[in-house]
Amino acid sequence: MSYKEFIEQQREEYPVLNEIAEVLSSDEKKNILVYSHDDPDGVAAAAILVRYLERAGHDYQVELPHTFELETDRVKGLLKEKGDQYDAIFIMDKGTLTQYDELTEVIEPVVVIDHHYTAGEPEDCLLYNPDGACCTGLQSHMLVNLVDETSDLDDFLALVALRSDWTIMPLKGIIPDFVEPFYEEVKDEWQNLLKPIKSRPTWMEIDQREETLLLNQISELYFAVSGGGFQYFYGDRDEELAQLDATELCFDEMLALDGSESALKGLSTLEDMIALSDRSDLVERIFDYFKSDWEWSLELFESAFHYGQLGPVDLYLFTGEDTPLMPMVGSVKLGKISRQHDDKPTVMVMANNDSEGGGHFSFRAVGDKIHLGRIADILSNQLAEEYNAPDMITGGGHALAAEVKIFLEDIEMAIPVTRLIEHLNKLYELAQAVEAGELDEAELEEAIELGLSYLE
Ligand SMILES: [Mn+2]
Numbered sequence: 001m002s003y004k005e006f007i008e009q010q011r012e013e014y015p016v017l018n019e020i021a022e023v024l025s026s027d028e029k030k031n032i033l034v035y036s037h038d039d040p041d042g043v044a045a046a047a048i049l050v051r052y053l054e055r056a057g058h059d060y061q062v063e064l065p066h067t068f069e070l071e072t073d074r075v076k077g078l079l080k081e082k083g084d085q086y087d088a089i090f091i092m093d094k095g096t097l098t099q100y101d102e103l104t105e106v107i108e109p110v111v112v113i114d115h116h117y118t119a120g121e122p123e124d125c126l127l128y129n130p131d132g133a134c135c136t137g138l139q140s141h142m143l144v145n146l147v148d149e150t151s152d153l154d155d156f157l158a159l160v161a162l163r164s165d166w167t168i169m170p171l172k173g174i175i176p177d178f179v180e181p182f183y184e185e186v187k188d189e190w191q192n193l194l195k196p197i198k199s200r201p202t203w204m205e206i207d208q209r210e211e212t213l214l215l216n217q218i219s220e221l222y223f224a225v226s227g228g229g230f231q232y233f234y235g236d237r238d239e240e241l242a243q244l245d246a247t248e249l250c251f252d253e254m255l256a257l258d259g260s261e262s263a264l265k266g267l268s269t270l271e272d273m274i275a276l277s278d279r280s281d282l283v284e285r286i287f288d289y290f291k292s293d294w295e296w297s298l299e300l301f302e303s304a305f306h307y308g309q310l311g312p313v314d315l316y317l318f319t320g321e322d323t324p325l326m327p328m329v330g331s332v333k334l335g336k337i338s339r340q341h342d343d344k345p346t347v348m349v350m351a352n353n354d355s356e357g358g359g360h361f362s363f364r365a366v367g368d369k370i371h372l373g374r375i376a377d378i379l380s381n382q383l384a385e386e387y388n389a390p391d392m393i394t395g396g397g398h399a400l401a402a403e404v405k406i407f408l409e410d411i412e413m414a415i416p417v418t419r420l421i422e423h424l425n426k427l428y429e430l431a432q433a434v435e436a437g438e439l440d441e442a443e444l445e446e447a448i449e450l451g452l453s454y455l456e
Contacts, residue, residue, distance in 0.1 A: 137161020
């Protein structure tokens with residue numbers, strides 16, 4: 001199936017796409033407010049959309065706030081300040097949340113473009129969250145194709161978004177069905193990004209460190225510049241960087257590639273890519289800070305230790321304070337540990353205290369024997385209830401990767417870490433009891449619910 005046919009098929013399956021196309025159409029001039037996620041996928045999605053809005057002659061404003069979920073009060077505040085000047089709002093790559101319905105009281109239509117799992121859909125918004133593994137960069141590319149044509153730079157940005165969000169893993173030949181029509185259409189044009197090279201491995205090379213792709217390196221560069229959705233910024237050590245919003249820099253850099261399409265297709269090294277940048281001095285400095293933080297964090301991870309065995313899985317625990325790039329470095333360390341043990345299923349649990357306030361737990365796995373999303377979900381709900389702060393303690397994820405983030409600045413880690421250890425210990429004791437054949441049917445069910453999915 002061609003990419004065009006695939007988009008038509010999506011249009012039939014999701015008639016809301018016709019309504020969204022209507023909002024974007026160039027029949028009358030509009031002013032569109034765009035909120036997108038502050039990670040490479042969200043930034044690329046916004047860039048692809050905005051490139052179209054410019055061509056169509058629409059006005060727009062882009063906001064890339066440093067939270068994943070868009071707080072409705074943030075939007076209401078902006079609208080109060082700016083008055084009634086927008087014809088629509090787009091919320092991109094920022095979760096599919098029922099609370100977005102509230103916004104229809106202050107602006108309509110509310111268009112939600114997202115690919116994350118949702119427990120409940122907003123009903124009054126124009127929502128496009130299709131079945132199948134995709135990312136919002138590709139969704140944005142598809143939307144533009146409903147009303148106009150995309151070009152090489154849009155293809156490039158969509159590839160970066162797909163790789164940054166782990167939707168595609170070309171080095172391992174992993175291209176999900178949803179992405180295949182697009183990927184098949186563009187891959188020959190971008191062989192320079194997609195052929196294996198022996199060069200600096202990125203944080204995406206977890207099961208081996210010998211080869212990488214230029215696409216992976218470029219995605220890592222955009223991760224570094226944007227803060228990656230984890231707000232890893234470098235203003236603490238660089239006066240100039242302290243003065244700017246690096247996610248917006250990333251967005252501007254993507255737009256500034258307009259006109260450099262043939263240079264992009266001729267790229268053979270990451271240095272070439274950095275040299276193409278409008279502000280290559282800044283980009284290079286950010287990337288150097290990123291790399292030195294990476295080396296420092298890798299050293300910190302030497303202290304990760306074997307916590308115990310949960311059935312077929314080795315569980316490792318890492319704790320630290322102000323650990324930079326924690327989940328990415330932890331993933332690479334995890335891959336190394338697993339390889340040293342004949343690719344044994346392994347889980348890395350990471351806990352970080354932010355000395356400026358707040359905390360962060362990350363969970364990563366090789367093998368899906370333990371459901372990390374369930375653990376993060378249970379812990380974040382428990383802590384949110386205990387602190388009565390559902391907006392400030394969030395968490396979740398999937399089987400292989402999950403997070404718990406605590407944004408309460410005055411929090412001490414005693415209770416969160418205790419709850420984490422209590423949960424891990426419960427899993428440990430249940431796993432021991434399973435080995436001893438001591439669990440009845442109901443207890444087995446509970447063990448699975450708590451995360452021991454290898455018992456399913
Ligand atoms: Mn995304």
